[in-house]
Amino acid sequence: MLRENALDMPKAGFTVQDMTRMAICLAFCCATAFISFPLPFTPGLVTALTIGIGLTALVLPPKLAFITLASYVFLGAIGLPIFPGGVGGMGRLLGPTAGFYFGWPLVCFLQSYFKGQAVSFRRYALVTVLIGVPFTYVGGLISMVTVLQVGWYEGFMMAVAPFVFGDVLKALLAAFLGVRINKMLQR
Incomplete structure (x- = not known):
């Protein structure tokens, strides 16, 4: 059963259904992180x-989506090898790609917040492509420029340009899957 307002949370804490959905989304994020290449x-x-991030945003309410991605970053930071490339630890959170990791919980929250109440591929696609993709790059670009001490153009060419086409396709796939899963959950 979906809540009428995506920001509503039970007063006593999380329901078993909430925790289950969060755990499945967290596991999906961990699994999809292993599919990576340099x-x-x-x-x-x-x-x-x-x-995984886009789908988490589309199937969870904003607060749960944020907590799920923050948990993912925390678990990777304490050493679980769940970050892209099968690594974990603080090195990723202090390196040139740190901005991506710190940005993901916020990006996930924003996508979830703006997805709306109606299950719509068009809306989901717009949210994942116009919010998810560019906002993810903001953190990554800032950390790339700061840590590697390169100019904005060079940082853009390393943190954004090579990934745009693929990330738009992945965002559209997340929107497609999000529609299917949310329709299933409404039954």
Whole structure:
């Protein structure tokens, strides 16, 4: 049963259904992070985690989506090898791709907040492509420029340009899956 207002939370805490959905989304994010490969000219990885983040945002209310992605980042930070490339630890959170990791919970919250109440591929696609993709790049670009001490253009060429086409396709796939899953959950 979906709540009428996506921001409503039970007063006593999470329901079993909420925790189950969060755990499934967290596991899906961990699994999709393993589908990744490096590019020779950037420290960033091409990863299927983009699908996991978008799907989490589309099937969970905003607060639960934020908590799920914050938990993912926390678990990776304490050493579980769940980050893209099968690594974990603080090194990823202090390196040139740190901005992506810190941005994901906020991006997930924003996508979930703006997805609306109606289950619509068009709306989901717009939210994942116009909010998810560019807002993810903001953090990644800032950390790339700061940590590697390069200019904005060079940072853009390492943190954004090689990934745009693939990330738009992955965002559209997340929107497609989000519609299917939410229709299933409404039954």
